[in-house]
Amino acid sequence: MEEKIKLLKALADETRLKIVLHLLKGEKCACTIVPSIGKAQSTVSGHLKILEDAGILSSRRVGTNIWYRVKSEDTKEILRIIGIQK
Secondary structure, X not given: OHHHXXXXXXXXXXXXXXXXXXXOOOOEEXXXXXXXXXXXXXXXXXXHXXXXXXXXXXXXXXXXXXXXXXXXXXXXXXXXXXOOOO
C-alpha cells in the first residue's frame, strides 16, 4: 500500500508529471530533459530522484550522461485512466 501512495504522491506534482509525459515518448538523457521542462538543472535532478525513488523511472549511466525511462506500468495505466495518456 505504501508503494502505491508514494507513486501517487510523486505524480501529483506538475513538474514531475511533465517529466513523466516527456519520458513516455522514450528513454531520454537528463541533458535533454532539463531544457524540455524549462526548470533549473538542480530542480529537475531533484524531481528525477523522487520519481526514481517512487519506482516510476529507472536510470542508467552511459559515460557522463544518465538516461531515464518510465519503467512503471502502473504509472502508464494511471495516466491512461485519468485521460492524460492514451
